[in-house]
Amino acid sequence: MSVEPPEYYFRIRENGAVVFHVNTENRQRRIDMDQIAVVNVNKQEIKPHGSRELSAEDLAAIEAWMEKRIALLKARTLDDIHSAVDHLNKTTQWAQSKASDEESAEITDTLLMTMNDLRTVLVRKKADQVMKAQAKSDS
Known part of the structure; x- marks a missing residue:
């Protein structure tokens, strides 16, 4: 049973990702990754790699990934804040009792x-x- 790799791979980096198109259409069925773009989620920018032109399918996949990534980062930030509140409460207890x-x-x-x-x-x-x-x- 073979599992097909995704069509796009997003290598996470500070403020975004490097986007690769994944290709297995070769004789050896080796995975080739061709860089197609760089994404900045903070600025919501998509920059094609080199002189490449992104297809509508490429843009749709990248925009969908960006939307999910932004939502994930927002959720993580809120979780971090809730953890900070817990830490403050534990700090208060420590300062008072220990x-x-x-x-x-x-x-x-x-x-x-x-x-x-x-x-x-x-x-x-x-x-x-x-x-x-x-x-x-x-x-």
Whole structure:
């Protein structure tokens, strides 16, 4: 039983991927990968490799991959934030019940500055949300 490789392969890299067209149509049935594009998910750019022109099928496959990748990265970011909340709670418990005076002194200033920075950003964003909601209800 043989499993056919996918038509496209996306080599993940910082901010996107290098896109290859996968070809097994040769005598040895070896997998040949031909680079066709570079994708930047942050800028949502697709740059053909060299002088290649991408077909409508190529573009559709790349755009579908980009959409899935962006959704995955957003989900991972939210998961990271939820994990950070868990870590903050564990840190609070550690500081209250287990931290020695030396350990507490080592992290207190840095942690307080970080938490102050986070609080400032969150309060500002919350105020903006309230103002926008209020402006909508006034109009």
